[in-house]
Amino acid sequence: MPANPQLNANGELQHLLSIEGLPREILVQILNTAESFAGVTEREVKKVPLMRGKSVFNLFFEASTRTRTTFEIAAKRLSADVINLNVAVSSQSKGESLLDTVANLSAMQADVFVVRHASSGAPYLIARHVKPHEHVVNAGDGRHAHPTQGLLDLYTIRHYKKDFSRLIVAVVGDVLHSRVARSLIHGLTTLGVPEVRVIGPQTLMPAGVEALGVRVFHDMRAGLKDCDVVVMLRLQNERMSGPLLPSAQEFFKNFGLTADKLALARPDAIVMHPGPMNRGVEIDSPVADGPHSVILPQVTFGIAVRMAVMSIVAGN
């Protein structure tokens, strides 16, 4: 296996491509840095000058509103210049190759590329070809990874639960197609969570998922028992009926989070969702809006976490 492409020669974070393979210290460094930024976002002047004069290119080969916006806010709060490129409808549709697009943007003096791409591994390809002073932050690639989402999930869990070492965390739904699930699972196991569970039908579990260090449950009630954290995954519309599932209704019946199922978890359990939610498919509205839900704080924390990631890579 070649050297970890995310780290520079000093073992510091050069690019953020995946949570897998990152040492615990770096994850903790990101979470601590994010914590220090959390205050900034509550100040009247919500800016720090850490990335003044630097350029952040938001390079979204796949449509996204929420993630792109939070990256943009995070970069602006770091005083960086932000350039948003909706590549899905520009050069790529004219036949320009991914690496040519990146080379052209690189010629415009970028410091950080925030990349989202429908193909797993695309940010690795870009990271292999950028200049040494340029940094790549993966904002979601195919089914592979969404590391800043994983980190904000970790941040949220730490915020509410303080200690990772005694938790039971369940990730529920479409694990097969979920980059969010993969990133969070790697983060949880790296930070020492003793039990990570995945819950869903066999059709939505990737082959050999146990090798990621998780316990697999097909019965949601059994899987939720005594959980401290419940993470619901988004089910894409196009997968709700077909060869993987019969219908959204049947999915909700078996794997949707309702108040009575949640009652099987610990009384102080928190409920998370990366958004956007399908109410009545993976989560019942009373739960999404209820006292256990930390879904909106997740969004807020996401800005601090993305500030932390960008300031750390840009400083290395």
Add this chain to the structure above:
Amino acid sequence: MKLLIKGGRVVDPASGRDEVGDVFVSEGRVVNSYKDKPEKTIDAKGLVVAPGLIDLAARLREPGQEYKATLESEMDAAVAGGVTSLACPPDTHPPLDEPGLVDMLRRRAKALSRARVYPVGALTVKLKGERLTEMSVLADAGCVAFSQANVPITDTQVLWRAMQYAATFGFPVWLRAEDRWLAGDGVAHDGEVATRLGLPGIPPFAESIALAVALHLVRSTGTRTHFCRLSTAVAVDMIRAAKQEGLPVSCDVAIHHVHLCELDLGYYDSSCRLEPPLRSQRDRDALAAGLADGTIDCAVSDHTPVDDNQKQLPFAEAEPGATGLELLLPLVLKWGAARKLPLARTLARVTSDAARVLGVRSGRIEAGAPADLVLFDPLESWRVVPAALRSQGKNTPFIGYDMPGRVRTTIVAGNVVWQA
């Protein structure tokens, strides 16, 4: 023209001969000896003298994809790698489904006078799996077998009829066993690595299910069938059983799959984007063992030149395939050495056994056989770098590796076609 190859270690896999000696060549054929003085003598001291390699799968990219490779570049690569005969799959553009295309390919190849080229014709028109090609016309034009390359026939009725029709004339059918529905949009072995990398997977039973279907059809039709590019341990077991049963089957493995497995994908190394996908370590070990015990008849290069533009892409989007003609001999030697096989048995899988599948007289060193020979230094190692490759395809998972076995001279029909 009389040629004498003097003092080399003569290895003939067909007979098991392995001794220092001379090889006499006259009028393009190996002869026992001759009285008069040879017109040319090659000193083979310290070199292995073996039959030239027969590669059952090498894409030359002609016609249609000359920007990826040309017949010139790939025929150079063949003889530089000691390959003196090669079969090319029908997945050219357009596919080899018309006699004119086959004829042109053979003429072009012949004019270059390097390796012998054996076209494999398309089993169905445009490889679409719908209508049969004119197999007997294509056979007249020079096709040695009929195949779907990497495009499986999804309609089992068509597959059945195609095999029946081929059997009518005794034509062999070469199939790669893959259930297209199960393979879906997969690009990697459906296992731990694909799960970690988030790549759509191809389950191993995509191969064994299609193989089971095809074996049933072989049983019913009696079609002489060669299964291409086995990738799973289960398939090796199935072929072993089919041979024990007496079915007229043979099979091959791409040399990559004997050495590499899913772990070699690393961080999305697109040079490991291959068809079929690299599978688990267990599968790889079963393939290497099956090749050693003869269940798998041959190793092939599965040579597929791909240009950099098509490889410098995210893994799933990258074009499958790797260059291989110049790596077949070293990689077979590496496999044989790792399994401690005698050199004659090692080389059999790329010479005499391949000749048997192809139905040709080459692949052996005996009186009357075509003088297709390779002389190589078994001790000299070389490093795989793009500049060292004659092929226009520079993409291989083995870039940076040191390879054993340096080809010194390649001879086809008694003519020296390559000299290092």
